[in-house]
Amino acid sequence: MKKILFVCTGNTCRSPMAEALMRKKAAEKGIELEVRSAGVTALDGAEATEAAVRVMEEKGIDHRSHRSRAVSRDLVEWADLILTMTSDHRKMMAQSYPEAADKLYTLKEYVLPDADREKLEELQRLQVELETVRAMLENEREQGNRSRVESLQKQMEEIEKKYRSLWREVSGILARTDVPDPFGGSEENYRQCRDVLDAELEKLLNRLQNSSTEER
Numbered sequence: 001m002k003k004i005l006f007v008c009t010g011n012t013c014r015s016p017m018a019e020a021l022m023r024k025k026a027a028e029k030g031i032e033l034e035v036r037s038a039g040v041t042a043l044d045g046a047e048a049t050e051a052a053v054r055v056m057e058e059k060g061i062d063h064r065s066h067r068s069r070a071v072s073r074d075l076v077e078w079a080d081l082i083l084t085m086t087s088d089h090r091k092m093m094a095q096s097y098p099e100a101a102d103k104l105y106t107l108k109e110y111v112l113p114d115a116d117r118e119k120l121e122e123l124q125r126l127q128v129e130l131e132t133v134r135a136m137l138e139n140e141r142e143q144g145n146r147s148r149v150e151s152l153q154k155q156m157e158e159i160e161k162k163y164r165s166l167w168r169e170v171s172g173i174l175a176r177t178d179v180p181d182p183f184g185g186s187e188e189n190y191r192q193c194r195d196v197l198d199a200e201l202e203k204l205l206n207r208l209q210n211s212s213t214e215e216r
């Protein structure tokens with residue numbers, strides 16, 4: 001059974017709403033899933049915010065029993081898929097748990113159409129390549145190896161060129177990959193957040209259903 005971990009900051013607003021909505025949707029569609037949530041800087045045992053409880057009630061979900069918890073190595077190991085609310089959460093998770101890198105995405109990124117997702121992955125790959133070549137260049141500079149420095153500089157310019165043109169294409173997509181934090185906002189902010197999550201989770205369920213029929 002697929003195990004999904006949703007991650008936000010405090011685990012009192014976004015990721016608990018994602019967890020509860022996903023559990024309900026999966027049950028309604030008869031899809032077997034296990035879902036949990038946690039926060040990158042969460043305290044253990046805090047209740048969901050009042051406004052979150054109210055807007056979940058509107059969807060027929062009793063959210064009062066939620067208690068926050070911090071992300072832990074056990075939870076990361078438990079999950080097959082980790083979906084964060086923002087790209088900052090994804091970065092923080094990748095730094096703390098590099099071994100989880102290939103199951104770590106922002107929720108919105110994971111449900112993008114394939115073509116857009118491939119572009120984002122290519123951008124991340126170029127970023128790593130750029131850092132690697134930059135480190136090699138520094139090293140050769142220190143050694144005073146001029147011909148090697150020149151060839152690495154050319155290589156870096158090539159990668160930067162590709163990076164810049166791809167960046168122009170994907171910056172629009174990237175700007176839309178965060179689920180904004182309703183914490184401290186009005187009930188309407190929470191409702192909007194819930195509806196954004198609801199729409200993204202519908203796409204997530206479709207993606208999971210499609211990939212399980214492809215696997216058969």
Ligand SMILES: N[C@@H](Cc1ccc(OP(=O)(O)O)cc1)C(=O)O
Nearest residue numbers: 008009010011012013014015183
């Ligand atoms: N945990 C933060 C506050 C916080 C709580 C919730 C929160 O929203 P979410 O649960 O969606 O990350 C964001 C931040 C603090 O100690 O002040």
